[in-house]
Amino acid sequence: MPTSSSDHPESFYARLFAKAYDPVMRQLEERLLFSRRQALIGQVSGKGLEVGAGTGVNFPLYPSGSDVLAIEPSEAMLRQAARRLDQYGSAGEIKLMKAGINDSALDKQIAPHSLDFLVCTLVLCTIPDLEVALDRFRTWLRPGGRLLVMEHIHDDRQPQRWLQHKFTPVWKRLAEGCHLNRATDQLLKSAGFRAIEEQYIHTRFVPFYWAVLEPPAK
């Protein structure tokens, strides 16, 4: 497995977070997320990138004919992802790489306008410099390629909006950098991505945004 980020030993908390991730998410996955992952990932074909693959929840959903580079900066998450791939496999071709989205090593792996699709599930909330990442997405996707997104977003409703804002500094520490108050749907649109299909899914605490988007025309 190629490594490209610096290999600092990970904190106990990062390892705990990776171990706890699937059990903590199980109910929400069953109730809300997993069927939407299927709808998103089941339609891909060709060459793609999955950003922040985490424990590899999406891997079993890739169809044959898909060829995916799955990047993940956390060593502990990557171990879980490799284990899942060993255990359940995938109809798609999946290559794992230790990297964050702004890692320069990716430029050697991905030529401009070469990707048919890019998958981001529950990761755009965490990437520190989202605008830089979106710029890379625009560079890497081919014209007519697809950006597939499932993300929790900042609420329009009160008091949820206020609470999400207030709670974000603490939540960021608990959830490894996740922002509860990021308006990812709007940031995507401001960056020129156009939604071909989109859904807003409301839960009591946070809304989710599910979308198939295309990059702006050159």
Ligand SMILES: C[S@@+](CC[C@H](N)C(=O)[O-])C[C@H]1O[C@@H](n2cnc3c(N)ncnc32)[C@H](O)[C@@H]1O
């Ligand atoms: C909440 S988890 C989601 C994992 C997976 N995408 C899913 O749908 O279950 C967020 C993941 O993003 C990863 N991540 C954090 N910063 C990142 C970055 N700059 N580039 C890529 N991935 C990142 C984290 O290590 C973590 O595994």
